[in-house]
Structures are given as C-alpha cells and as structure tokens.
Amino acid sequence: MPDIALDHAQRLVARGRQAAGQAGVNAVFAVLDRGANLVAFARMDDAWLASNELAVAKARAAVMFRMPSEALSAPVQVGVPLPHFDHVHAGGLLLMGGGVPLFDGQGALIGALGVSGGTPEQDAAIARAALD
16 A cells, blocks of 8 residues: 655645635644654644644544544534544544545545644645645
C-alpha cells in the first residue's frame, strides 16, 4: 500500500493555508501517512498552541476510521458511551470536524489531513478545500 508523499502533503498544507486565510482563521495543519505517522506539519502565525495536538488528533481519527472526523462526531454525547470504544485517550483521536482521510486514484488510503484553529465547521471546510 502506498503512503502519501511529502510533496503531496506540502501541497495540501499550502492549499489549506490559503483557505484558512480566506476564512480569517489562523490554523494548524497535520498530514499523516496511512500508519498515522506525521509527514508534514505547519502552524500559521498566531494559531493557538492547543491546535497543534488537535490537528494531529483529527487526522489520526480520519486515518483510523477512513472517514472524515466530522462524520464521527454526531453520536458523541457527554456521559454516553460511543459504540466500539468508551473513551478517547489524550493525544489520540478527536471526533469533530477538521480531519479528512486521503485516498489515491485507486481508492487506497494513503493518509489523512487534520486542521485545527477555528470552529469544527470551519476546520472541516478548510480541510475539504485543501483537497480540491
């Protein structure tokens, strides 16, 4: 199975930075390979420091579940266990908008992009814009 190449990851970050700038959001971008290893990372000037870990956690959720992290947020309710796992480890997964899986031309998973810095809706829109 292929992994995302560094050049591809850097193009995603560049497109994400452009989308974040247009949205007025100072964001953090994390690109992981299919094994959830960091390939590229960028933090825009004045982005929240907390967004560093959040972007990675959103990307990790997207690569682990092979779906956008926002699709995983709907069933999450405080105090109500989520089917298949009861908790999320710190630095692990973040089940809210901003993580998108990355697939090659044949539909094979090659990694994920995580974005953090705005609302979950803004982060998800920025991540989707980076894919275009």
